[in-house]
Amino acid sequence: MTRPELLRVEGITKAYPGVVANSDVSFSIGEGEIHALLGENGAGKSTMVKMIYGLIRPDSGTMTLRGAGYAPTKPAEARRLGVAMVFQHFSLFEALNVAENVALGMESPPPMRELAARIRAVSEEYGLPLDPSRMVGDLSAGERQRVEIIRCLLQDPKLLIMDEPTSVLTPQEVEILFKTLRQLSSEGTAILYISHKLEEIRSLCDEATILRRGKVVASCTPRERTAREMAELMVGASLKTPERRVAAKGEVALGVSDLSVDSPIAFGTSLKGISFTVAKGEVLGIAGVAGNGQDELLLALSGELKAAADKVRVAGRPVGDLGPVERRRAGLVAAPEDRYGHAAAPDMSLVENAFLTAGVRKELTRNGFVDWAGTRAFAEEIIAAYDVRTPGPDVAARALSGGNLQKFLMGRELMQGAGVIVINQPTWGVDAAAAASIRQSILDRAGEGAAVVVISQDLDELLEVSDSFAVLNEGRLTKPRPTEGLTMDEIGLMMGGAHGMEVAHHAG
Amino acid sequence: MGGQPPKPPGIFVDRKWGPVVLRLEKRPTPSRFWLYATPPVAVILTMIAGGILFAAMGKNPVEVIRTIFWDPMFGEFAFYLRGQLLVKAGPLILIAIGLALGFRAGIWNIGAEGQYIMGAIFGASVGLAVFPTESRWIFPVMIVAGAFGGWLWAMIPAILKTRFNTNEILVSLMLVYVAETILAKASTGFLKNPEGMGFPGSRNFSGYPAAQNAFLYEPLGLHWGGVAALVTGVLAWVLLTRHQAGFQIRLAGQAPRAARFHGVSPARLVVLCMGISGALAGLAGMFEVTGPAGQISIDFNTGYGFTAIIVAFLGRLNPLGIVLAGFLMALTYVGGEMASTNLGLPDAAIQVFQGMLLFFLLGVDVLTNYRFRLAVGAL
Numbered sequence: 001m002t003r004p005e006l007l008r009v010e011g012i013t014k015a016y017p018g019v020v021a022n023s024d025v026s027f028s029i030g031e032g033e034i035h036a037l038l039g040e041n042g043a044g045k046s047t048m049v050k051m052i053y054g055l056i057r058p059d060s061g062t063m064t065l066r067g068a069g070y071a072p073t074k075p076a077e078a079r080r081l082g083v084a085m086v087f088q089h090f091s092l093f094e095a096l097n098v099a100e101n102v103a104l105g106m107e108s109p110p111p112m113r114e115l116a117a118r119i120r121a122v123s124e125e126y127g128l129p130l131d132p133s134r135m136v137g138d139l140s141a142g143e144r145q146r147v148e149i150i151r152c153l154l155q156d157p158k159l160l161i162m163d164e165p166t167s168v169l170t171p172q173e174v175e176i177l178f179k180t181l182r183q184l185s186s187e188g189t190a191i192l193y194i195s196h197k198l199e200e201i202r203s204l205c206d207e208a209t210i211l212r213r214g215k216v217v218a219s220c221t222p223r224e225r226t227a228r229e230m231a232e233l234m235v236g237a238s239l240k241t242p243e244r245r246v247a248a249k250g251e252v253a254l255g256v257s258d259l260s261v262d263s264p265i266a267f268g269t270s271l272k273g274i275s276f277t278v279a280k281g282e283v284l285g286i287a288g289v290a291g292n293g294q295d296e297l298l299l300a301l302s303g304e305l306k307a308a309a310d311k312v313r314v315a316g317r318p319v320g321d322l323g324p325v326e327r328r329r330a331g332l333v334a335a336p337e338d339r340y341g342h343a344a345a346p347d348m349s350l351v352e353n354a355f356l357t358a359g360v361r362k363e364l365t366r367n368g369f370v371d372w373a374g375t376r377a378f379a380e381e382i383i384a385a386y387d388v389r390t391p392g393p394d395v396a397a398r399a400l401s402g403g404n405l406q407k408f409l410m411g412r413e414l415m416q417g418a419g420v421i422v423i424n425q426p427t428w429g430v431d432a433a434a435a436a437s438i439r440q441s442i443l444d445r446a447g448e449g450a451a452v453v454v455i456s457q458d459l460d461e462l463l464e465v466s467d468s469f470a471v472l473n474e475g476r477l478t479k480p481r482p483t484e485g486l487t488m489d490e491i492g493l494m495m496g497g498a499h500g501m502e503v504a505h506h507a508g
Numbered sequence: 509m510g511g512q513p514p515k516p517p518g519i520f521v522d523r524k525w526g527p528v529v530l531r532l533e534k535r536p537t538p539s540r541f542w543l544y545a546t547p548p549v550a551v552i553l554t555m556i557a558g559g560i561l562f563a564a565m566g567k568n569p570v571e572v573i574r575t576i577f578w579d580p581m582f583g584e585f586a587f588y589l590r591g592q593l594l595v596k597a598g599p600l601i602l603i604a605i606g607l608a609l610g611f612r613a614g615i616w617n618i619g620a621e622g623q624y625i626m627g628a629i630f631g632a633s634v635g636l637a638v639f640p641t642e643s644r645w646i647f648p649v650m651i652v653a654g655a656f657g658g659w660l661w662a663m664i665p666a667i668l669k670t671r672f673n674t675n676e677i678l679v680s681l682m683l684v685y686v687a688e689t690i691l692a693k694a695s696t697g698f699l700k701n702p703e704g705m706g707f708p709g710s711r712n713f714s715g716y717p718a719a720q721n722a723f724l725y726e727p728l729g730l731h732w733g734g735v736a737a738l739v740t741g742v743l744a745w746v747l748l749t750r751h752q753a754g755f756q757i758r759l760a761g762q763a764p765r766a767a768r769f770h771g772v773s774p775a776r777l778v779v780l781c782m783g784i785s786g787a788l789a790g791l792a793g794m795f796e797v798t799g800p801a802g803q804i805s806i807d808f809n810t811g812y813g814f815t816a817i818i819v820a821f822l823g824r825l826n827p828l829g830i831v832l833a834g835f836l837m838a839l840t841y842v843g844g845e846m847a848s849t850n851l852g853l854p855d856a857a858i859q860v861f862q863g864m865l866l867f868f869l870l871g872v873d874v875l876t877n878y879r880f881r882l883a884v885g886a887l
Contacts, residue, residue: 304768325771336769345763347538355755356770368752396537 003030006190007052007070007159012061014047020214021047025061027209027219029159032188034181036201036222039211040234040431042401045194048211049161052192053085054078066158076107082158086148086165094137094267101136102151122153126180137267141168141290149180160184161192166200167457168290171492178204196234196432197460198227212236235432250280253451254332254420255313259320261296261305269293269475271300276470276480278420278451283442284480285466286455288495293475294455295337298424301453302334303327314420328360331419335409337428337455339402343409346398350390353397354379354412361416378415386411387437402429410438414445421445424455439465459491471495532878542876547822547833550868557868558861567851575851576843576861589846591729593838595800598729599624599792601737601834603816605744606785608825612748613757614764615781619665619680620789621813622687623658627790628797629694630657632710632804635719636699639711646718651732651794658790659783661687666782670775676782688809695806710804713797721799733795737834740788744827757781789813815841818866837862 008028014021022044029035037045050056052063054072063070065081072078075085092101099116103109110118116132123130128146136144145168152160162181166174181191181204195201201208202222210218210233218233259274271293278284288294299305301312303324311320314330322330336342344353355364355375362378364371379393386407390400397405410426426442427435442465446452455472456462462469463483470480471494478494555577559569580589603620610617617623631654638646665679694700699710713720724730748754760767760777768774792812801808819837823830844858 302769303771323771323773324769328771334769338765341763342765342769345759345766347762348759352755352759356759356766359752360771365752369750370752370755372750399536 003033005029006031006033006066008064009048009052010062010064012048012051012058012063014044014051014056014058022051022058023214025211025214025216027216029190029192029207031158032185032190033207034185034191034193034205036205036208037192037194037211038196038198038201038208038230038234040196042213042403042431043211043234044214045211046163047214049085049163049192049194052078052159053083053161079155079157082156083161084152084155084157084159085161086145086152086163088163088165088167090144090148092136092144092147095135097133097135098130098139098147099132101147102132102154105151106154118154119150122150126150126153126183127176128180142170142173145169145177153184157189159190159192161194163194164196165193166195166197170289170495171459171488172495173289174200198222198230201230202227210234231432250449252277253280253315254278254453255316256301257311257313259300259307259311261300261307263293263296263475264299264305265295268296271296272475274300274477276477278453278468280419280449280451281446282468283446283452283454283466285462285469285483286453286472286477287459287462287469287491288455288457288472290457292472294424294457294472296475297455297472297477298334298336298422301332301422302336303332324357325360328357328416328418332422333357333361333413333416333418333420334422335413335424335426337424339405339409340398344397344405347396349396350383350388350393350400350408351376351379353408354382354393356412358412358416361418382408382411382415385415386441387434403431403434406430407434407438410441414441418450420451420453422453422455426454426456427458427461435461459488531881532874533881535877535879538876539879542872543824546869546872546876547824547829549872550822550865551836553868553872554861554864557864561857561860561864562853565853565857567853572847572851572853575847576840578843579846580839580842583846585846587727589842591727592842593835594729594734595731596838596841597834598731598734598737599796599812600816600819600837601831602733602740602792602795603785603789603813604819604823604830604834605737605740605827606788607816608820608823608827608830609744609748609757610781610785611820612761612825613777613781614761615778616677617662617665617680617782617785618677618817619662619682619684619813620785620816621809621811622680622684623661623786623789624793624796624813625684625687625691625809626661626793627654627658627787628793628801628804628808629691629699630654630660630790631794632699632713632797635713635716635798636710639716639719642718644718647721647798650719650798651791654794655787655791658793659787661790662782662786663779666779669782670778676778680782684813691804691808692806695804695808699804701803708806712803713799714802719798721795723799731795731799733792733799736791736795738831741827741831748827753780789816815862818862818869821866822869837865840865 006029010026012025013023025048037048039045051058054075054077070081072081099112099119102119103112103115109115119130119132128150130143130146130150136147145165165177169177185191193205205222208220208222209216210230212234222230255277257275259271261271263270269292274297276284296305300307303322306323307320309318309321313319314327314332317330319327319330319332340346345356351372355370358378359365364375376393382388383390383393388408389404400408406429413421426438430438439461442452442454454462454465466483468480469483469486471478473495555573559573562572563569580586580593603624607617607620631650634650634653635646661683664683665676668674668679669676695710696708701709701711721731721733748758756767756770756772756777759770760772797804797808815837819830819833822836823833840862847853848855848858
């Protein structure tokens with residue numbers, strides 16, 4: 001099937017000080033085509049689409065939209081010409097309702113009543129149920145994404161750009177989103193779909209352009225390729241699957257029973273009666289869509305949120321009422337998701353950030369004075385062991401790229417010889433090779449007898465590393481089940497299916 | 509510190525697009541050069557802007573600047589004025605170091621002036637209560653009482669903050685005015701000199717050797733308060749760079765969530781920082797009332813507690829920097845007094861001049877974390 005060309009990108013180059021984000025990138029998208037832009041973190045996908053959306057401008061190269069020159073200087077111009085974008089991170093106000101949020105994104109919003117009616121009409125047409133009067137703060141991540149999508153669809157776009165749309169969705173929600181996208185495509189709206197999830201791309205996309213280090217390395221028809229082939233094109237090397245040493249399951253190292261805590265975060269999710277145990281040598285994977293209590297669970301395990309003493313036990317010892325320092329001493333280390341400001345202090349050096357959590361277990365204080373020489377040695381040890389690319393340990397944490405800082409922070413927790421390790425999003429924003437090595441070290445620690453809890457939104461990652469599997473849904477944890485033999489359907493049901501979407505699609 | 513400028517969306521280097529604009533760009537790491545260059549640049553800018561102000565008032569700007577910055581150290585009366593420098597710098601340094609520890613942790617004690625007054629009243633009360641006993645233990649006990657008075661006054665905003673989440677800036681500031689009222693009561697009532705012929709004010713400590721903070725070395729203006737200031741400067745520097753508590757203070761100020769993750773209890777940190785700054789301010793008040801001031805009087809406090817805020821920032825919240833900044837600020841005090849008596853400059857003009865110093869300091873400080881970029885493109 002040949003389609004009339006919608007957008008042509010030719011020879012686009014964009015450089016930032018010290019890095020070339022895009023180098024001579026060319027591809028074209030036909031009307032109604034679903035086109036994947038595929039690549040690892042830092043391959044230049046986001047830079048490319050930001051140029052198409054008018055957020056930044058190319059240094060050189062040209063774009064044409066339906067044969068006419070296309071050089072948007074701002075997003076409003078791109079929208080006027082029929083290009084819309086749904087961002088990975090939503091820009092919504094939680095304290096406003098759906099219609100108000102949509103109105104904020106429009107140049108000349110119609111009266112609220114009329115807008116609400118249009119939102120209802122569009123949401124029904126595309127099977128994306130959404131009540132315009134609901135507060136955004138009360139919506140699930142999937143529902144918030146619908147707000148963003150509907151905001152775009154109201155402009156009747158010719159090209160819809162979607163940046164990693166499925167990272168916040170349950171498998172069922174993904175299916176429903178794909179249905180909507182296919183419907184849009186059949187109506188002639190082209191979709192530029194950014195992702196690094198290969199199976200998704202194989203099931204959804206017509207064509208794919210693969211980027212590596214800012215350059216187009218291949219283009220292909222995803223249905224004709226295997227996921228592994230595309231992954232190797234993306235990474236530029238053959239991939240190693242992490243190997244696991246099967247450790248004999250030991251006694252219970254971490255026990256949590258009926259743990260309930262109120263969320264300290266505005267619009268956060270309180271934990272409700274969480275219970276699980278992790279044995280020595282076991283990896284428990286906790287899945288769930290973002291915002292279902294993952295951050296709160298980490299805070300409650302790290303000791304930043306306290307509970308009754310016997311709610312959390314490390315090696316049989318009650319630690320629920322202890323703070324982070326005492327819990328580390330008891331043998332529990334934790335790694336929060338947010339690197340900048342929570343797991344690390346961005347303006348402090350790597351040495352100081354190493355002291356941040358390792359001071360207790362690595363015995364880096366004497367009479368309250370910090371052993372900076374010993375801390376520096378530990379920081380250098382992490383840098384060497386985890387291949388952290390940095391000019392040295394005295395560099396501020398924020399000067400490192402996200403992936404490099406993540407490697408440093410993972411190393412910091414994994415190298416303390418703790419009996420219990422809790423990690424939220426171990427490989428968020430890390431390239432495939434580094435992610436594989438982080439997963440490998442998690443498995444290595446488990447092989448040495450550590451009990452590990454991995455909280456992640458990446459199902460593939462959890463299936464790869466975990467022995468048992470549970471889902472966090474609206475602050476409640478399902479009963480952990482052995483990972484082996486679980487099907488995607490079962491996982492989807494554990495995740496609570498699709499939030500409020502079944503009805504609409506059955507009806508439509 | 510000052511509000512952070514909004515982050516620019518990106519830097520456009522393409523010559524084809526739009527007009528050239530100046531843009532603030534966040535530096536990947538803070539600039540070491542500007543960290544140290546900021547104070548001298550701010551001083552020079554203050555001299556220029558101050559000079560314009562003085563010229564507008566009909567004074568010769570060069571003469572005024574010279575009177576303020578040069579004469580106290582090298583002029584005709586330098587033999588006396590040099591001593592005055594440490595006398596003024598001592599309390600400023602002592603208070604500013606305490607404040608800086610809190611500011612580093614994001615805890616804003618603005619009421620050092622009140623803690624300074626309460627330190628003076630507590631210290632003086634102990635001495636006056638035992639008058640005219642002679643014992644070498646009297647003065648040390650007065651020192652402890654002075655520190656306790658300041659600490660106690662700082663605990664009020666600290667505990668209100670940790671218990672009821674009140675704003676420590678407002679509470680500590682308001683307590684300054686309460687302390688001033690108590691000071692007036694003390695000098696006209698419970699601490700009034702019984703032999704003072706009805707005039708307000710306490711007995712003068714210059715007539716009570718056991719409780720007097722006499723000069724240890726007069727040509728330099730050195731008394732126990734100066735010694736305490738310099739020793740505190742070194743101790744605070746060691747605390748911040750070598751001790752775990754100093755690390756926690758810096759961490760809490762830079763990344764509060766990371767501090768909680770590290771294991772810092774925000775409430776304990778508030779109590780610690782408010783307590784240290786209150787105690788140091790109280791010490792400064794106690795050394796002042798028993799030394800240079802000599803007695804409790806209605807107008808005993810002269811704004812050291814507020815000026816110390818400027819000193820803390822001028823010294824980059826770094827204890828050793830604060831020692832230098834304390835001397836610089838003392839220079840503007842001593843020189844400012846010279847300028848007002850010799851050249852007839854109003855006090856308010858000198859205060860504006862000191863305020864300019866903080867203004868330019870915070871303004872130039874942007875360059876530590878941001879740089880200007882010539883950029884092309886629409887905003």
